[in-house]
Amino acid sequence: MAEKTLISWIGETDLRAAISDVPSDAPISSTLANFTFDRVILLCSYPETRSAPYIEWLMRQTSHTIECYQETLVTPVDYESIFQAADKHLSSLKRSNVDICILLSPGTPAMQSIWILLGKAKYSASFYRSSKEQGAEEVNIPFEISAEYTPPAIKLNSKQLTQLSNDGVISSAAFENIITQNPIIQRLKQQAEILAKREVPILIQGETGTGKELFARAIHNASSRVDKPFIAVNCGAFPSELVDSILFGHKKGAFTGASADRQGYFQQANGGTLFLDEFGELEPNVQVRLLRVLQESVITPVGATKEESVDVRIITATHRNLMQAIHDGFFREDLFYRVAVGVLLLPPLREREGDITLLAEALLMDMSKEDAALVGKEISAKAKNIILSQQWPGNIRELRSTLLRASLWSNEDAISANDIKQALFDRPHNNTSLLNRDISQGIDIQNIISDLVRHYIPKALAHSNGNKSKAADLLGLKNYQTLTNWIDKYDVK
Structure with a gap:
């Protein structure tokens, strides 16, 4: 059975109880007298000169284990500083896998509202209250909510539609299409806009499904090459025997089956941008040939006798750790430094605080443009909470796919928690590398x-x-x- 931990702010009524010695009026002492907890955590925004005597008094009144933490707030009604303090302690408790119990009564209304927001939407807590009239009791909050915290300085992007997780990114993708209210992504957008104006190679790193091509297209569309081609290529799909022809083109009769001249990707992208996705999958012999092209800006089509000059801006993307690949001897260090001038590291969806439900809603709205049956469809609060609890190893692409599956069998106006549960895949847990070694x-x-x-x-x-x-x-x-x-x-x- 999980350990029960009570957490509460210390209120003015509690502090007065230590002086007047009337514990029945104090929410904390009254609750501890009527309920048993394995651990009690108290947060105090009052000076320690007031909290320390109270804690000493309270420990004489109860056998509970008491921990007190001083928290500095902007004011007792400042939502952001209250949130930061409460979330910090609740997050620590969640990692300890305990049953979280929140005492709502002490503190300001702002403190109480933050407790409810966090306890219902993020931490699955139970709630208690205590008053002189009703005494101490466990209370049921009879509604469901779902919310992610967003710092007030970050403004919500005005556009609500995105192609962020589509298999094919729209050709007109711009930075406005990158839906976010997360400060890390906001900063990456600013850096990408700066890189768009510079003629430097760019490396975009990030897990599969994090939106690397969306960033690449936005950079191209914000650059001076916007009126020139944007050619996207998956390097993992290159057949080794045809890679020269694919990249650099060939002349008629160059080999069996070459019935006509063919332009390679470098020629097709001439004047514009060549996006090399899955760049870390290039075979070593291809890396050598590509390095020469990037150094000298010339190519030689298969079967040709003359070199051709090309003017191509290179944007590469990979989910691999290329520095590790260099260390292991699988990737050329000189090629890495040739392409890694402007570097963007896209975080996985699970680390984009404030963005998960925002993206889920935007993706569902985007899908409704393709399927009239989804127009007006929403995501219920309980479904959002399940979405927030997932790790999303497939990132935005996986989130979109899950929403699409859930919507297929959703018969209500809103996608329910059960719809999401049915749409999720059970992933095997592989602990071989850590827990099952011989x-x-x-x-x-x-x-x-x-x-x-x-x-x-x-x-x-x-x-x-x-x-x-x-x-x-x-x-x-x-x-x-x-x-x-x-x-x-x-x-x-």
């Missing part, structure tokens, strides 16, 4: 720990925009100094 052959547990640390610390730092305190909290570490010690110990880059 101990009889011996293992290096320090290397396993090192791999985990080097994997998750950079992710936590990226998610917290380099704030070590926030990153430490995301990783369940005591403080930023502990994080720094781990970075030094495991040589985290």
